[in-house]
């Protein structure tokens with residue numbers, strides 16, 4: 001077992017984990033952040049996307065021990081005091097989900113995309129979301145939701161809070 | 162899918178990493194970004210006893226100006242390579258190829274060194290590194306040696322990096338003022354190249370003075386399209402098609418579900434023409 005200390009959604013956790021524990025399993029089963037889901041389990045679908053030190057990663061393809069000493073933000077850490085993050089609100093308003101399974105990963109990747117490129121074109125949104133698969137929506141409303149946030153906020157780093 | 166159990170070491174210096182590797186012996190595996198290694202461990206295609214994680218060695222990260230070349234640390238993530246101003250100015254071809262690898266999440270974790278040692282023939286990093294005549298720095302128990310890219314790739318998933326050795330740096334000669342393009346052919350998003358072509362050209366007075374062309378997935382290792390490089394010299398736009406016709410000469414592309422070898426040969430000529438044309442602009 002290896003002792004790790006990870007900040008998850010702003011709260012520090014110290015735990016003993018097996019080195020082979022995947023970050024997504026640590027988040028769900030030890031920390032209880034079940035908002036982050038496992039879709040494909042092969043690093044393709046992006047459903048498990050979280051931020052590690054502010055950059056999006058597929059948490060099924062990172063070991064918990066690699067996150068030792070680092071900061072993780074999950075979908076559960078986006079809303080502040082019960083108020084949805086603008087990207088969460090935009091997904092809601094634009095009907096950017098059907099079953100909702102891909103949504104946590106989609107939103108985390110969309111926030112990352114706008115942090116790196118606050119004013120993306122539609123093509124840049126599609127490219128920036130290419131690591132996230134949705135089996136329901138056909139992507140149209142997802143792209144619309146991301147564009148809505150990009151258009152409604154101004155200035156630098158509009159994706160991040 | 163969960164990997165088999167392993168011991169985990171996360172050294173913070175190169176010396177400690179080499180010592181950890183020497184101590185762990187045959188059953189140790191180096192981990193860089195883990196973006197190829199972790200899927201392998203999760204599918205239990207590999208089950209090392211010890212994983213030596215290079216992720217905490219800061220000295221292996223970043224891009225330095227080395228005078229006539231750029232020195233890129235093996236642990237520099239793809240996304241940092243793509244965003245780096247020195248790479249943009251002096252080795253644009255590398256950025257053009259690396260930005261097509263996988264997806265943003267994987268580019269945040271995957272490293273340029275990990276991709277080169279992994280040496281998947283469908284990987285996009287080998288062809289530009291080969292085309293730009295890079296030199297790779299390999300460190301082992303016996304000290305440091307440099308390997309020209311042309312001698313680095315040995316076979317499928319096999320490079321000049323031996324057991325107990327580490328790739329530490331990629332030295333890319335400056336190609337300031339060269340135009341470059343990477344043409345990658347895929348069926349679906351965020352996937353490996355069916356064929357990829359990396360082209361860099363130095364244009365002088367409207368025609369090509371020098372050309373470098375690397376091919377992805379046209380054989381068991383990345384390759385240079387030497388015949389095309391020679392044929393392109395002195396050509397302007399009107400002469401491109403003829404000069405690029407020999408792109409598949411001397412290659413031995415695989416046949417698989419994505420396309421047979423003949424199809425890949427055809428793709429190589431078309432993509433080479435597109436890459437060179439776009440590099441000239």
Ligand SMILES: Cc1cc2nc3c(=O)[nH]c(=O)nc-3n(C[C@H](O)[C@H](O)[C@H](O)COP(=O)(O)OP(=O)(O)OC[C@H]3O[C@@H](n4cnc5c(N)ncnc54)[C@H](O)[C@@H]3O)c2cc1C
Nearest residue numbers: 191193194195196197198263271272275276284285328352
């Ligand atoms: C869904 C998905 C899509 C992908 N699509 C593409 C794509 O389109 N194009 C592409 O090129 N790649 C693609 N990849 C692979 C990706 O590029 C990997 O990140 C890369 O191949 C490995 O880099 P890494 O840093 O993650 O290395 P790791 O996975 O950590 O290591 C890879 C191998 O190299 C060895 N190694 C790593 N670093 C060193 C070193 N410094 N010294 C000695 N040995 C070392 C390790 O022991 C291991 O055997 C994809 C991967 C996934 C999961």
Ligand code: FES
Nearest residue numbers: 039040045046060
């Ligand atoms: S579950 Fe991680 S990418 Fe699909």
Ligand code: FES
Nearest residue numbers: 098100134135136
């Ligand atoms: S809403 Fe069902 S997978 Fe995307």
